[in-house]
Amino acid sequence: MTAKAMKRVLSGIQPTSDSFHLGNYLGAVKQWVDLQDGHDAFYCIVDLHALTIETDPAHFRKRTLASAAQLLALGISPEKSTLFIQSQVPQHNQLGWIMECLTGFGEASRMTQFKDKSSKSGSDRAVVGLFTYPMLQAADILLYQADYVPVGEDQRQHIELTRDLAQRFNTKYGQTFQIPDAYILKTAAKINDLQDATSKMSKSSGSVAGVIEIMDTPESNAKKIKSATTDAGREVRFDEKEKPGISNLLTIHSALSGQSIQAIEKDFEGKGYGDFKSAVADVVVEYFRPIRARALELLEDEANLLSILHDGADKAHAVASQTVAQTYANLGVVK
Numbered sequence: 001m002t003a004k005a006m007k008r009v010l011s012g013i014q015p016t017s018d019s020f021h022l023g024n025y026l027g028a029v030k031q032w033v034d035l036q037d038g039h040d041a042f043y044c045i046v047d048l049h050a051l052t053i054e055t056d057p058a059h060f061r062k063r064t065l066a067s068a069a070q071l072l073a074l075g076i077s078p079e080k081s082t083l084f085i086q087s088q089v090p091q092h093n094q095l096g097w098i099m100e101c102l103t104g105f106g107e108a109s110r111m112t113q114f115k116d117k118s119s120k121s122g123s124d125r126a127v128v129g130l131f132t133y134p135m136l137q138a139a140d141i142l143l144y145q146a147d148y149v150p151v152g153e154d155q156r157q158h159i160e161l162t163r164d165l166a167q168r169f170n171t172k173y174g175q176t177f178q179i180p181d182a183y184i185l186k187t188a189a190k191i192n193d194l195q196d197a198t199s200k201m202s203k204s205s206g207s208v209a210g211v212i213e214i215m216d217t218p219e220s221n222a223k224k225i226k227s228a229t230t231d232a233g234r235e236v237r238f239d240e241k242e243k244p245g246i247s248n249l250l251t252i253h254s255a256l257s258g259q260s261i262q263a264i265e266k267d268f269e270g271k272g273y274g275d276f277k278s279a280v281a282d283v284v285v286e287y288f289r290p291i292r293a294r295a296l297e298l299l300e301d302e303a304n305l306l307s308i309l310h311d312g313a314d315k316a317h318a319v320a321s322q323t324v325a326q327t328y329a330n331l332g333v334v335k
């Protein structure tokens with residue numbers, strides 16, 4: 001199939017930490033890897049979005065490269081997908097501004113991620129970039145005329161806004177943007193914190209002990225899983241209401257081992273939580289052991305990483321510049 005005949009996929013991930021966590025992988029990146037077959041896929045390390053959090057320049061650089069190495073180690077193939085760094089394609093900023101001019105103040109104020117993050121830092125300290133973050137995200141997606149956007153559940157509202165903005169623009173200025181659909185897997189849309197199974201696993205708000213980082217050592221990750229908070233009773237059964245901790249671990253086991261939740265429940269009939277947690281720890285550790293090793297190896301050859309990312313940026317630029325040219329033309333911007 002030619003790239004044109006294939007559906008287009010785009011997604012992004014922020015380089016805000018030294019390691020992605022299990023939620024990033026199961027909620028999003030695992031689907032990225034699956035979708036690169038049979039789709040024309042664009043995957044973006046959204047470094048500009050990460051600037052909404054104050055960062056140290058040395059860390060920022062290191063984390064951006066570490067993100068690329070992890071994505072490659074997790075299975076993103078530069079032959080199948082276009083992998084690039086957002087800031088290397090300036091059209092993201094250009095279309096981001098157009099999206100800001102299309103978004104209502106009230107509409108932006110209703111974004112739950114903005115409300116959560118700004119209330120945490122206090123509105124006086126929250127930066128304006130946090131407020132306009134969803135409009136830059138809309139630009140990321142619309143620039144590539146994406147059909148599908150594989151993300152976790154927490155991004156659903158941002159994709160809805162993107163759809164609204166695309167429709168609004170098309171209605172006012174003529175057909176310009178593909179209306180994208182969120183691609184959210186039911187099973188792994190929200191992986192929860194191991195210490196607090198009612199809140200999502202998160203780089204920013206999760207407890208250190210509750211977040212499985214894929215670049216962390218096998219020993220540390222095994223320990224975290226074995227100390228995960230479980231629920232009353234001793235039966236290993238999927239029940240998100242009564243047993244959120246066990247259900248979260250069952251989801252993780254199933255997604256990584258490929259076994260169905262029912263089969264895992266059956267395996268642990270008559271056994272206790274301790275046995276189950278040891279088994280989950282083994283599954284997680286063995287799954288990520290070669291991936292971590294591969295990512296560390298890739299990081300040793302920075303020139304190779306940069307060359308992959310520059311090739312990706314060139315390909316992304318070719319598509320993004322066409323969209324911006326069409327957008328400007330439809331807006332009546334003088335050339």
Ligand code: TYM
Pocket residue numbers: 010011012013014015023024025026027028029046049136137140141149150151152153154155158188189190191192200201202
């Ligand atoms: P970020 O970097 O916070 O997260 C990357 C992806 O991981 C998913 N995710 C989770 N999924 C399940 N359970 C969890 N606990 C969990 N935590 C994170 C997120 O849903 C996301 O898919 N705004 C985006 C970045 C972005 C983007 C884009 C995404 C910028 N532009 C364009 C798609 C398309 C974000 O915060 O990602």
